[in-house]
Amino acid sequence: MPHDHHHEEHEALVIEDEAGNIEAQIIVDALQEVLIRKGLLTAHEVTAAIAKLESPGIHLGAKIVAKAWTDPAYKQRLLQDGRAAVQELEIPVTEARIIVVENTATRHNLITCTLCSCYPRSILGQPPSWYISKAYRARSVREPRRILAEFGLDLPRDVQLDVHDSNADMRYLVLPEPPAALHLRTPEDLEAMITRDHLIGVARDVA
Amino acid sequence: MMRFAVGDHVRVLALGKKGHVRIPHYIRHQTGRVVNYCGTYLNPEDLAIGKTGGKAVDLYRVAFAQTTLWPDADHALHDRLIIEIYDHWLAPIEDTRHAP
Numbered sequence: 001m002p003h004d005h006h007h008e009e010h011e012a013l014v015i016e017d018e019a020g021n022i023e024a025q026i027i028v029d030a031l032q033e034v035l036i037r038k039g040l041l042t043a044h045e046v047t048a049a050i051a052k053l054e055s056p057g058i059h060l061g062a063k064i065v066a067k068a069w070t071d072p073a074y075k076q077r078l079l080q081d082g083r084a085a086v087q088e089l090e091i092p093v094t095e096a097r098i099i100v101v102e103n104t105a106t107r108h109n110l111i112t113c114t115l116c117s118c119y120p121r122s123i124l125g126q127p128p129s130w131y132i133s134k135a136y137r138a139r140s141v142r143e144p145r146r147i148l149a150e151f152g153l154d155l156p157r158d159v160q161l162d163v164h165d166s167n168a169d170m171r172y173l174v175l176p177e178p179p180a181a182l183h184l185r186t187p188e189d190l191e192a193m194i195t196r197d198h199l200i201g202v203a204r205d206v207a
Numbered sequence: 208m209m210r211f212a213v214g215d216h217v218r219v220l221a222l223g224k225k226g227h228v229r230i231p232h233y234i235r236h237q238t239g240r241v242v243n244y245c246g247t248y249l250n251p252e253d254l255a256i257g258k259t260g261g262k263a264v265d266l267y268r269v270a271f272a273q274t275t276l277w278p279d280a281d282h283a284l285h286d287r288l289i290i291e292i293y294d295h296w297l298a299p300i301e302d303t304r305h306a307p
Contacts, residue, residue: 096248097245097246099243099268114231114233115229115231141233141276141277141288142233142277142280143277143280143281144273144282144286145281145282145283145286146281157283158283159283160283160285160286160287161273161282161283161286161287162270162286162287162288162289163273163286163287163288163289164289164290165231165234165288165289165290165291166291167229167230167231167290167291168229168248168251168266168291168292168293169245169248169266169291170245170266170268170291
């Protein structure tokens with residue numbers, strides 16, 4: 001029987017880069033099984049690699065921001081050379097360059113990666129699933145103010161919105177505006193107030 | 208030697224290249240303004256096919272007025288889109304009317 005190839009039907013099976021990417025999961029599982037059976041890899045090595053990928057997180061980003069809020073000289077270094085300033089805090093950065101973009105009373109920054117899921121992973125860990133979704137990737141550049149509204153942020157129109165597409169070699173972090181009564185708060189309090197959404201820019205006020 | 212300085216007006220080319228191209232379609236043919244020079248990086252179009260010995264290329268961050276990128280969408284006049292463009296995808300322009 002000749003192979004009757006219906007291209008469209010195959011296409012429909014591919015669920016690309018969404019959380020339920022079943023096809024890729026099957027391939028990865030099969031590959032891992034073969035590598036383990038051949039003695040090229042152990043299950044322990046796999047879980048250790050995953051743990052390493054997942055060990056950075058929002059706590060590191062919060063530490064950077066709190067430091068910048070309370071140390072003006074550090075903030076200047078952070079804005080000038082994000083990678084070097086982050087490394088000062090003994091956070092090992094694997095990205096080529098980190099660009100820190102500062103929110104002000106008149107400017108807000110939003111980070112996206114329209115082509116895939118570029119994200120400062122060595123600092124923040126893995127991106128949230130919505131960041132990887134095609135909907136966010138397409139709409140964050142086309143209608144970012146609507147995206148922000150859906151996250152509960154009605155950005156006043158006199159605040160300039162800069163959307164940063166991390167399409168190539170740079171990785172970005174948003175430096176939010178500090179909360180009121182900054183000097184009355186401990187670094188631990190400040191760090192606890194900073195969320196991942198602030199560092200991506202889908203949230204603005206830290207309170 | 209860098210071809211562009213911060214503030215220069217540039218147009219993104221549509222090179223029609225295949226493969227691992229990092230310049231999305233929505234930004235091709237658009238005119239913007241260089242806001243930042245990022246240094247030199249190996250060309251991802253080469254790296255993706257295992258060519259690691261290529262020449263490093265200049266990378267710039269370029270800002271575009273959102274109102275010109277997406278005229279039908281709801282943007283404030285001063286809103287910008289900033290994206291990284293490799294040197295070989297950029298052309299200089301004299302006409303500055305559409306740049307932010």
